[in-house]
Amino acid sequence: MEIYGGTINLLEKGLDYSSAKGKAISQNIANVDTPNYKTKNVNFKEVFSNEKSKSLEAYKTDSRHLDFIHSTTSKTWDLSNLRYRQDRNGVDMDKEQADLAANQIYNSALIERLNGKFNSLQSVIKGGR
Amino acid sequence: MSIFHSLNSSSSALTAQRLRMDVISSNMANVDSTRAKQVDGEWQPYRRKTVTLQPKDGQFSSFLQVAKGVHSHGNAGNGVVVSRVKEDRETPFKLVFDPTHPDANEEGYVEMPNIDPLREMIDLMSATRSYEANVTALNANKSMLMKALEIGR
Numbered sequence: 001m002e003i004y005g006g007t008i009n010l011l012e013k014g015l016d017y018s019s020a021k022g023k024a025i026s027q028n029i030a031n032v033d034t035p036n037y038k039t040k041n042v043n044f045k046e047v048f049s050n051e052k053s054k055s056l057e058a059y060k061t062d063s064r065h066l067d068f069i070h071s072t073t074s075k076t077w078d079l080s081n082l083r084y085r086q087d088r089n090g091v092d093m094d095k096e097q098a099d100l101a102a103n104q105i106y107n108s109a110l111i112e113r114l115n116g117k118f119n120s121l122q123s124v125i126k127g128g129r
Numbered sequence: 130m131s132i133f134h135s136l137n138s139s140s141s142a143l144t145a146q147r148l149r150m151d152v153i154s155s156n157m158a159n160v161d162s163t164r165a166k167q168v169d170g171e172w173q174p175y176r177r178k179t180v181t182l183q184p185k186d187g188q189f190s191s192f193l194q195v196a197k198g199v200h201s202h203g204n205a206g207n208g209v210v211v212s213r214v215k216e217d218r219e220t221p222f223k224l225v226f227d228p229t230h231p232d233a234n235e236e237g238y239v240e241m242p243n244i245d246p247l248r249e250m251i252d253l254m255s256a257t258r259s260y261e262a263n264v265t266a267l268n269a270n271k272s273m274l275m276k277a278l279e280i281g282r
Contacts (some may be wrong), residue, residue, distance in 0.1 A: 017276075019132070022270050026135040027184075027206040029266045030142030031261050033149075034182045034209055093262060107242050107273045111280055118281050 141208030
């Protein structure tokens with residue numbers, strides 16, 4: 001019986017995604033004046049299933065062995081066909097700012113939930129006292 | 130990849146945008162400089178300088194990371210870098226009729242720098258706005274890191 005349940009693992013994956021997203025957004029905003037720069041995006045859900053089958057599988061002789069790559073839940077890639085400016089730069093500043101705000105809220109929601117989880121565990125450990 | 134990766138990206142952009150502003154200031158300051166450098170005993174006016182930016186990736190380590198299959202945010206890039214400061218040799222010098230000027234030629238025309246103050250002002254505004262956007266991104270990522278320190282409090 002797992003006392004933590006699956007919630008903490010899921011929240012951890014979410015935080016991984018949120019940090020990757022934060023990096024991609026910083027990179028996009030940093031390169032807003034770079035000619036020919038293509039927007040980078042991070043995807044969480046869609047890549048997960050087909051990325052797992054593509055990557056190198058570890059030969060496991062025990063169920064507790066880890067995969068070679070166990071954090072390929074999110075992947076960054078270029079949106080190469082997107083451009084709407086004269087210098088072929090694909091960064092949409094409004095979208096990046098909105099994504100930045102959304103990512104921040106998403107991140108604090110995850111941390112809030114994680115703390116809630118830890119607090120209830122603590123309350124169980126202390127026996128409700 | 131360090132947890133401060135996103136902060137480093139933003140700060141590289143802040144440095145690059147500040148350098149752009151410095152170059153623009155230099156252009157504006159030299160809008161009337163007729164003696165920038167001497168070529169064959171003749172004084173040449175100041176040439177407008179431009180900054181070329183490029184993404185700071187495509188380094189060996191990032192390709193290695195991709196080849197190894199470790200693309201957990203590995204190919205997000207490392208920010209932006211100034212690849213070079215170039216002199217504008219496309220735009221011609223402005224000719225101003227002023228026979229009293231010590232650098233005037235036989236017909237009384239003076240070659241002035243190829244700087245258009247309007248264009249510099251627009252570049253300056255663009256650099257300022259980009260700088261502000263990067264400050265916003267930096268603050269957002271900083272507050273996310275500060276929030277992460279509160280886990281388990």
